[in-house]
Amino acid sequence: MKKKILLPKLKYKFNFVNFSILIAIVLIIASWMFIYKVDKADFGGLFTEKNAFYAKKFLKGMFGIGEETPAFKDAESWKNVLKLTYETLQMSVMAAGFASIGMLLTVIPAARNVAEGKLTLSKKWYNWILFGFIRVIYIFSRSVPELVWAMIIIFIFKPGIFPGALALAIHNFGIIGKLCAEVIEDTDLRPIRNLASCGASSGQILIYGVMPAVMPKFLTYILYRWEVIIRTTIVVGFVGAGGLGMDFKLAMSYFKYSEVTLILICYLFLVALADIVSEGARKLSS
Amino acid sequence: MNKISHSFDIHKKTILTLLLILAFIWSLFSVNWGPELVHTGGKATLAQIFESLFHPQLSSEIINLALIATWRTLSYAVAGMTLAIIIAILFGVLASGVLAKSELSRRFSKGVFRGILGFMRAIHELIWAWLFVASIGLTPYAAIFALAIPYGGILGRIFADIINDVPKEPIEALYSAGASRIQLLFYGYLPMAASDMISYTMYRFECAVRSSTVMSFVGLGGIGFQIQLALQDLNYNQVWTYMFFLIILVVLIDLWSNILRKRLVE
Numbered sequence: 001m002k003k004k005i006l007l008p009k010l011k012y013k014f015n016f017v018n019f020s021i022l023i024a025i026v027l028i029i030a031s032w033m034f035i036y037k038v039d040k041a042d043f044g045g046l047f048t049e050k051n052a053f054y055a056k057k058f059l060k061g062m063f064g065i066g067e068e069t070p071a072f073k074d075a076e077s078w079k080n081v082l083k084l085t086y087e088t089l090q091m092s093v094m095a096a097g098f099a100s101i102g103m104l105l106t107v108i109p110a111a112r113n114v115a116e117g118k119l120t121l122s123k124k125w126y127n128w129i130l131f132g133f134i135r136v137i138y139i140f141s142r143s144v145p146e147l148v149w150a151m152i153i154i155f156i157f158k159p160g161i162f163p164g165a166l167a168l169a170i171h172n173f174g175i176i177g178k179l180c181a182e183v184i185e186d187t188d189l190r191p192i193r194n195l196a197s198c199g200a201s202s203g204q205i206l207i208y209g210v211m212p213a214v215m216p217k218f219l220t221y222i223l224y225r226w227e228v229i230i231r232t233t234i235v236v237g238f239v240g241a242g243g244l245g246m247d248f249k250l251a252m253s254y255f256k257y258s259e260v261t262l263i264l265i266c267y268l269f270l271v272a273l274a275d276i277v278s279e280g281a282r283k284l285s286s
Numbered sequence: 287m288n289k290i291s292h293s294f295d296i297h298k299k300t301i302l303t304l305l306l307i308l309a310f311i312w313s314l315f316s317v318n319w320g321p322e323l324v325h326t327g328g329k330a331t332l333a334q335i336f337e338s339l340f341h342p343q344l345s346s347e348i349i350n351l352a353l354i355a356t357w358r359t360l361s362y363a364v365a366g367m368t369l370a371i372i373i374a375i376l377f378g379v380l381a382s383g384v385l386a387k388s389e390l391s392r393r394f395s396k397g398v399f400r401g402i403l404g405f406m407r408a409i410h411e412l413i414w415a416w417l418f419v420a421s422i423g424l425t426p427y428a429a430i431f432a433l434a435i436p437y438g439g440i441l442g443r444i445f446a447d448i449i450n451d452v453p454k455e456p457i458e459a460l461y462s463a464g465a466s467r468i469q470l471l472f473y474g475y476l477p478m479a480a481s482d483m484i485s486y487t488m489y490r491f492e493c494a495v496r497s498s499t500v501m502s503f504v505g506l507g508g509i510g511f512q513i514q515l516a517l518q519d520l521n522y523n524q525v526w527t528y529m530f531f532l533i534i535l536v537v538l539i540d541l542w543s544n545i546l547r548k549r550l551v552e
Contacts, residue, residue: 016549028368031361035426055421090316097310143536144529147500151517156328162317235412271408284302
């Protein structure tokens with residue numbers, strides 16, 4: 001008698017990773033085709049003589065060649081730009097502060113385990129509504145870039161540091177809120193159960209159980225976002241929100257390229273400073 | 287002395303928190319708080335903007351325009367990311383120093399390429415965009431290059447860290463079997479680092495879409511450009527329509543990358 005060999009059936013299994021790679025490839029091809037065909041972006045056209053001329057002129061201007069007193073050798077413009085750098089620093093700190101305050105006020109109901117009532121051990125019917133509402137606000141404020149927020153806010157406030165800080169704060173509020181809500185979701189439940197079995201009320205659980213556990217991570221995230229905010233302060237200045245960005249825009253529009261160089265130097269210095277400070281503070285908090 | 291440093295150790299978190307709060311208060315003094323902070327009629331504008339949030343303009347013409355603009359934004363982001371990934375893999379491998387033979391050359395390639403990557407990501411993409419527009423003119427390539435450089439810098443640095451963090455045992459096994467440096471890279475480091483690299487790239491892709499929106503500010507098209515135009519027309523209903531398209535795009539990409547990251551971890 002012949003023995004029948006049972007072959008394992010080949011079954012097509014949906015593999016999300018492979019599917020994603022396929023989508024990514026399709027997207028890449030479609031995008032490049034679109035840019036090439038519809039937007040008629042000619043790659044060879046980048047290397048024309050006209051472009052080379054302008055690029056050379058621009059680079060020369062940035063290094064201050066052919067200018068009597070380039071801005072980076074002029075004491076007066078140094079003073080001006082340093083003052084703006086100081087303002088930009090203040091703006092970034094203010095933005096990080098506003099974002100943190102907003103986050104601290106909303107983050108607790110935005111955590112899934114609070115909404116389920118696992119963390120505070122008290123189930124309320126409105127917890128889920130609050131959770132959904134705050135999460136939608138987070139998504140909303142996070143999805144819109146800070147520059148677009150600045151464009152809108154500038155209609156309401158007069159140009160200056162405050163609207164810029166507000167725009168940065170709104171965007172970062174969404175990001176920081178999401179990150180910190182995830183921190184609360186990951187907290188260890190054991191100390192909290194311990195507190196609850198000792199008879200602590202839900203408010204006491206929050207203050208003595210949750211807060212000490214999550215605060216160091218909150219600080220780390222706030223510092224990390226502050227680093228990013230410093231980088232973006234220059235951008236919100238473009239629409240008239242003060243600081244280095246506004247001067248950068250003006251210098252660009254007046255073709256004062258050596259001043260652009262000066263502003264970029266101060267900007268890079270500020271970014272490096274933020275890196276060092278936040279690194280040091282993070283070491284202190286861990 | 288010991289006592290002081292001990293008590294500092296206990297209270298350092300409190301001190302840090304206090305310092306941060308003080309810094310925030312210091313920053314508040316820079317603003318001249320008062321009624322002149324708000325435009326005359328600013329409150330009315332705020333009410334108008336808020337009211338139009340619930341009445342976005344949804345005529346088919348606007349939706350058509352928004353769809354095309356959204357696709358343009360997405361395609362710039364995708365194109366910029368492809369270049370960024372290429373840059374990041376090249377520079378990231380070099381910055382991780384796994385290709386170098388001697389200790390000295392390893393240090394050298396690490397130092398130099400980490401420095402380059404650091405410079406690339408230190409400058410914001412919009413400033414790159416402006417510098418490119420000033421030198422090569424208003425072409426989509428200005429947006430693509432401007433996205434590719436800072437994102438290449440960020441991705442490259444993370445790729446280098448991921449490659450340096452792979453477990454060393456399989457690499458040593460390959461090495462003792464006689465694999466060359468290049469073979470070590472392709473059969474040892476990259477396969478092990480791939481899933482982390484993909485998940486981080488997906489996370490950055492979402493950011494790239496947002497950055498690509500902002501490119502419109504220097505005159506390059508896309509959804510940001512439409513938002514800007516509508517704002518200049520004071521047509522807030524249209525502004526919100528475009529905003530909703532942008533938010534939907536970002537949320538969809540966020541969902542995709544979340545699911546993909548979960549599958550990659552499994």
